[in-house]
Amino acid sequence: MPMQPKEVEELIREALPNAKITVEGDDGVHFVAEVIDESFRGQNRVQQQRAVYAALKGKMDGANGELHALALTTKAPD
Numbered sequence: 001m002p003m004q005p006k007e008v009e010e011l012i013r014e015a016l017p018n019a020k021i022t023v024e025g026d027d028g029v030h031f032v033a034e035v036i037d038e039s040f041r042g043q044n045r046v047q048q049q050r051a052v053y054a055a056l057k058g059k060m061d062g063a064n065g066e067l068h069a070l071a072l073t074t075k076a077p078d
Contacts, residue, residue, distance in 0.1 A: 002028020
């Protein structure tokens with residue numbers, strides 16, 4: 001079942017409530033997201049992205065995942 005960008009944002013927001021989150025995508029399965037959160041300070045990019053993927057609660061798991069692709073940018077605020 002296709003997802004909307006707002007649904008992806010809401011999943012991320014549950015785990016990172018103070019983050020600045022931007023999610024775009026119009027086909028329901030391919031998205032581009034930027035997540036900026038203070039909790040990322042001191043973490044490497046892999047750790048930051050793992051936090052976001054964990055927030056998606058399995059929506060990207062395997063061939064039957066609701067999200068097919070997520071181009072993800074993460075960072076701590078400037």
